[in-house]
């Protein structure tokens with residue numbers, strides 16, 4: 001019986017002959033990502049286990065992304081705890097403030113997550129990394145600590161939902177718009193605890209940053225992981241940076257999928273969603289005029305250089321609307337450096353936007369950029385929990401970089417197709 | 422071998438999220454005595470007063486969804502709840518429960534067959550759930566050996582400790 005992409009990678013890494021959904025397996029992860037937000041709990045759990053040394057410290061990656069730079073003594077203590085633990089355990093992949101960035105993007109950009117890997121991350125949106133044909137999913141602090149201590153973690157093999165995308169991607173429409181539409185259609189149950197495998201003619205031409213945005217939102221629909229087969233586009237993107245050999249897997253043509261959903265991208269509109277669960281998604285032109293106070297461009301889903309380029313193209317020579325605060329967050333320090341070299345930062349600052357340090361920024365009640373009661377924001381982050389940017393009464397609309405940029409100029413949630421830029 | 426047991430149920434509907442299980446405002450403390458009195462407060466303020474050790478919680482789809490805080494499953498175990506049965510669980514909640522040895526069973530349509538206060542017989546090994554009060558039965562996937570190991574050893578941390586010290590692999 002044929003295997004889906006996720007089943008193939010899990011069977012390969014668990015070194016088992018037989019694999020089927022619902023099966024419990026023990027698996028040795030190729031990489032373990034821990035952020036400054038999740039490190040303390042994992043280290044605490046590691047101590048409770050009574051373990052002293054991390055097995056294969058070269059697989060462990062520490063990043064500073066949620067609390068960058070430490071905003072108070074408590075955050076500074078967390079960072080210090082991480083530094084000490086990394087030194088003691090010889091964790092070389094330690095990305096200090098100034099050389100760090102959103103963990104999921106850093107893993108891809110630094111070649112620490114390569115096609116065919118099993119990556120476990122102490123963060124819900126680890127699924128974003130599945131864009132490069134690898135298994136990546138979020139795990140709890142005890143799972144991370146146990147993986148440090150015994151080099152293994154347990155998993156339940158998921159069912160797979162296949163999503164086939166065909167047709168041409170219209171202008172101003174990207175991976176985030178597809179992800180929003182899918183999250184809305186799937187609702188809270190259709191993909192719960194399952195793998196989502198994207199394929200189809202539209203995927204073959206899709207650049208990597210759209211693939212990342214597409215996979216990053218899978219967890220919002222309750223999915224375990226999202227994955228796109230590593231084809232030439234992905235392989236050529238990752239080869240120059242890969243730290244391990246690539247293992248390119250392909251789903252079997254007779255693989256069994258629990259469900260298949262098809263989308264034709266022709267005529268597809270940019271989407272927006274009001275944060276909250278379940279997520280309410282609609283085409284941007286179906287939204288009546290919503291005045292906004294803040295726009296956030298960045299995050300694990302849309303913080304890559306191509307996302308910044310798309311927004312800068314809209315904003316060049318224009319000004320951010322008088323009542324709007326625009327926050328631009330390059331995904332990693334490498335992206336910030338490149339954005340400076342390409343003059344994108346000049347464009348953003350010239351337009352009146354504020355550039356924040358690489359990392360998660362205000363996403364998930366994090367660092368700076370909170371909303372006051374009643375304020376409305378547009379964000380390109382994938383986090384859809386109500387109140388995810390400060391006050392629970394604040395309204396947050398999720399959108400792609402094009403909608404975010406044009407909304408910053410207009411002062412309301414705007415459709416890039418109907419605005420002459 | 423997990424023993425068959427009988428317990429009184431406290432039944433809820435779909436999407437009981439971690440905010441309803443344990444509101445975030447109480448999460449600053451990590452002490453059981455501060456948290457157990459607020460268990461299920463978001464969905465059922467009377468729960469803590471009504472509940473007895475050894476009872477079970479029954480839910481619908483997506484039990485434990487919302488922000489994936491591990492304390493939600495911990496407080497259920499601290500309160501002495503014997504098991505949680507639901508149509509389906511949020512993935513993070515399911516993992517957190519398994520990791521602390523709290524039995525969680527996915528039982529199709531269980532929310533429609535069991536009301537609060539009714540007596541339920543649960544046989545995790547055979548995957549049988551019976552509403553004794555109403556003579557109604559349900560099937561579910563028998564609890565997996567590895568999960569049983571975690572329940573019997575007390576959770577993933579204990580299991581990892583044994584692996585390091587004892588070195589036996591199951």
Ligand code: SF4
Pocket residue numbers: 065066102103104123125299300301359360363364366381382383
């Ligand atoms: S950007 Fe937001 S969703 Fe992505 S990892 Fe950071 S906090 Fe999580």
